[in-house]
Amino acid sequence: MKLLFLACLSPKTGNHTTAERIRSHIESAGHTCELRDAAEFQSPAEVANLVSQNPPFEGALAIHLYRAGRLLLDIQVPFGVIFGGTDINEDVKVEQKRVVMEQVLLKARFAVAFTSKMKEEAEFFLLSQSSKIYVQPQGIQTEVKEKFCWTEFLRSSGVSMEHVDELRVFLLVCGLRRVKDPLYLVEVFSEWHCENPLNVLVIIGPKIDPALTVEVGAVVQSRGLHGPGEEPTGASCCREKVLRRGQQLCLGGHVSSHLGGHGPRGARVGQGHSRECSCSAA
Template sequence: MKILFLAPLSPKTGNHTTAERIRSHIEAAGHTCELRDAADFQTPAQVTNLVSRNPPFDAALAIHLYKAGRFLLDMAAPFGVIFGGTDINEDMKVEQKRVVMEQVLLKARFAVAFTDKLKEEAELFLLSQSSKIYVQPQGIQTEAAEQFCWTEFLKSSGVSSQRGDELRVFLLVCGLRRVKDPLYLVEVFSEWHCEDPLNVLVIIGPKIDPALTVEVEAVTQRTAGVFLAQERSQQELHAAVKRCFAVVNSSVSEGMSAAILEAMDLGVPVLARDIPGNAAVVQHEFTGLLYSTPQEFVHQSQRLLSDQALRERVVRNGKLYVEEHHSLKQERETYQQLVDSLL
């Protein structure tokens, strides 16, 4: 079967990584899967023309009901959709987008939500299509680069590496866009750093929003204890995660943060902002720590510093959680079965 796969594909984002992984699952089952960036299309007619070319596509798949799914509405071929966090957390609030998302969900053969919470929200705010919404958490597989120099990483990020082994590096992994709120902790973290210079915050991720990138660059240059690192390959990023003290999430909204799950899989504690998408995967004091304000972030970080038993518990349970609930094998089987249903 020849399948068109539409998704928002900004480089080195969670969507891109997820789409590539799902494509590999589909192709492993013997299908041909062509991944295209939804941003390359302006109208459903363009996708309809693409699908009907010889040889035509037999079916389609899309990540994000609004950003990508809307382009499949005029297509005769069957399709399935995968919810993105933005669908439920942001696009649902805009009536015009919500109506389009309902149309996409009605026409889709199936829809996939990463968590039970996302499925519940979809059922609550969209026309009830409960029977066609499946829950399949993201499959996680981490691989750290073998050739990685932590000291060089710190130096290139602007961090003085003279006491590199003593530093407690909090790594905020996120694309630079508003929904990730990368500056949320900066002021309070800097105050904490001034009290204890061994605590530093390094922000790392692709520069997606140009205006926000300029702002983040300016703020980090003038703020003590907070640094902006150049984005790295996934293997290098995983190597950096393994060396850091904790991975931080400060997003306003999340579907399912791969950075959080990857940190858990790599045996690193997670400090995540207490929002529904994060609370769905981080159980406070069991698989990680949640915070609701910058001040609470510092408090939870201090607990992680002083309570070794707490640190060991969240690391152990976080890794077990990923192994039990985010199996790559289970994800592969689910998508292969769902794609077969498009025949």
């Protein structure tokens, strides 16, 4: 089967990672899957023309009902859609977008939600199509490089090693950008850390928004937290010292839940492909 797959493919985002993972799975099952960025198309008519090309596509798939699913409304082949967080958290609040999303859901052969809560919210905000919505949690696969040392990773992140076996490490994997702003978490968690220094938060992810990266650094400094083994000399400097000491991890899958764990074996991570990871210890 030849499938068209539309998604928002901004670099270093969860959507991109998820789309590549699904595309790989479809192709491993023996199908042809052409993954395209939804931003390439201006209207459903353009996608309809693409689908009807020779040889034609036999089906389609999209991540996000509004951002990508709306582009499938004019095609004459069956298609499925996958809910994204933006669908339920943002787009349903805009009446014009909500109407379009309902049209997409009505025409779709099926819809996938990654959590039961997301399905419940979709049924609440959109026209009830519960029989079409299937819950399919995302898998998380964790692989560590052979030379990776958890203790050294924590030490290089500025974490006190005095009671390393008793640490409760919470690992947050996210690109530093405004829509995924971790500042509120840093501020609250730092208070918890001050009450009990064994509670440690580590943030790993690419610096998508440089301005926000500096802002996070300012919060880290203001809380008296600093990079590995040296006092901070400025907000951005403090943050950059931590970022440069990030370890290279091999992370497979995509984050599908709050990432937390107890000790080195309890941390759960997501995000596909090897990359230089940045980290900040709170």
